[in-house]
Amino acid sequence: MSGRKEFILTLEGVNKAFEGFKAINELNFYMDAGELRVIIGPNGAGKSSMLDLITGRTRPDTGRIEFGKNTDLTRLNEYEINRLGIGRKFQTPSVYTDHTVFENVLLSLKGPRSVFSSLFHRTTAAQRSRIDEVLNTVGLAARADWKAGALSHGQKQWLEIGMLIAQDPKLLLVDEPAAGMTDEETHKTGQLLLSLEGKHSIVVIEHDMTFVRQLARKVTVLHQGTVLCEGTVDQVQNNERVIEVYLGRKHEPKRHL
């Protein structure tokens, strides 16, 4: 046995082209179990495409994608990958707007239950206490009886994060959670993600640098489908290649970094 910590996620030599356009190009990415990793990069850098590949939404043309020590994700479908404990939050919230906040979390709890049986049979005490716990974590306990449609954009995002947590994923993939949020909501989202650290391994894609700084964890910069650099927030913000990518083009407006 080597003393090396096991990677929860390994991508090695991964390529993915769409009609000749290389969205992902020789991508290598390694993440330790328990990490909270932030991925940044300009629009079109391949960040969401990388999550598509991990979650089985698309298949790599070449390369290895492994979960833990020896689970080859490229051989599994989206459903199987989700069942392994990989949960993904897309950029836009997708909650059941006509159902309450409580019911939304109930519907996402693990277990062999149809939507019908979830909503029309009595919930067990264990389910209720798990749902309360999740709603407390995401700060929506006081909104449990609200229709999800009545929540603010930020609250819907937190509810959806709650629905993922309810499934107790080992790896949580969160794509631009702060998009469209107010500064205060963004800050709360940062606190929420930090509170989940240790319980889940987490990948957060984001380009709001105030938010990235709040998380203050290892940052991976993606550019043209490949890793441009990795390090602390300060290291990547002072990296010449990163500055070039974000600020280098003289006649374009300054990008968000």
Ligand code: ADP
């Ligand atoms: P990011 O999330 O970093 O902004 P994306 O991963 O969404 O970037 O996109 C990277 C590039 O790959 C873009 O040019 C996008 O148009 C292209 N792309 C991503 N997914 C697909 C797809 N399913 N079909 C065609 N092109 C795609």
Ligand code: MG
């Ligand atoms: Mg994206």
